[in-house]
Amino acid sequence: MRLTLFDDGRLGAVIGSDILDLTTQIASAQAHGPAGALHHYIDRLAQGGALLDLGSGARKPLAEVTLRAPLPQPGKIIGAPVNYLDHKAEMKYSTSIAELGVFLKANSSVIGPGEDIRLPYSDKRTDQEGELGVVIGRTASHVSAEDAFHYVFGYTCLLDITVRSDEDRSTRKSFDTFTPLGPWVVTADEVPDPDALELRCDVNESTRQKVNTRDLIFGVPELVAYISSVMTLHPGDVIATGTPAGVGPLHHGDRVVVDIDTVGRLEVGVDATRAVAYDQRPGRRATVPAADRH
Structure with missing residues (x-):
């Protein structure tokens, strides 16, 4: 199974040239948090939750959606x-x-x-x-x-x-x-x-x-x-x-x-x-001439 997020963070399974919308199967507040719906599903599965059902959900052509990072904010x-x-x-x-x-x-x-x-x-x-x-x-x-x-x-x-x-x-x-x-x-x-x-x-x-x-x-x-x-x-x-x-x-x-x-x-x-010059980055320290050091 190929799982990802698309459009506004919806969870989908990529099947051939289509994407199957599975968002309603993991509907919860956590699923819409910054970690994303796929992260929530992986965590739920680890706790004994049910597998996703590929027999239900609306299909769309992949060409009609915008794919997102599947895990937009991993734990680490x-x-x-x-x-x-x-x-x-x-x-x-x-x-x-x-x-x-x-x-x-x-x-x-x-x-x-x-x-x-x-x-x-x-x-x-x-x-x-x-x-x-x-x-x-x-x-x-x-x-x-x-x-x-x-x-x-x-x-x-x-x-x-x-x-x-x-x-x-x-x-x-x-x-x-x-x-x-x-x-x-x-x-x-x-x-x-x-x-x-x-x-x-x-x-x-x-x-x-x-x-x-x-x-x-x-x-x-x-x-x-x-x-x-x-x-x-x-x-x-x-x-x-x-x-x-x-x-x-x-x-x-x-x-x-x-x-x-x-x-x-x-x-x-x-x-x-x-892009900026390296010596213009925030947090840089200016070089102090040796004669002025204390």
Whole structure:
């Protein structure tokens, strides 16, 4: 099942070239909150709630609706740094996820298909990082790799946008619009092996990244096991599994596409109209001449 939000936040299942409106099946105050109806459904399901009924609901052609981020405000987004060996070599890192651990991205950084990544700085490189996203379906704490798949609700396409500045990793990856997500979440039953998926990321129809997820240093079960040993994972949390080699700078007007076998195709734009010089950012500290220091 491919589940997403559309138009004003309605919950839908994508079936062929149509979308089936399932909103009335999860009608409640929480379903219309900032986390969104799909997040509410995942949480309800984790508590023993009923599965969605695909036999009822109005259908519309996909072409007539606007798809939104399926999880507009996840509880948390956990990133896996340097989780492909080719990216480690590309960036000349001496360490990988095994030494670095994981990092958090702000959940306010999520946007959906068709929206724009907003570049914050006019003089700092901002890169695309195409990744497989894992959506947690049950509360997970200290789970084993062998049991990890029991805690996964599904998978989605994700971009972990990154500024190459001097700021901390979580800051550089948490600007508003820096986590495009979607266009839907594919439930885990439709993805037999998430560690054997072809992933491609194109910028302006030129392929920058192409890899199979079998090349992950920590595959999906290892990631869930490791992260849940550090922090409790909750329904609706999202794991960004890491990016392969081929990251590169984005510019105003670019179109970025992540395409993952079985999972989907996510396309977003790039907007630099609000970018400012790095030394003009809020919170900067002016350099004080040595003679004036006390």
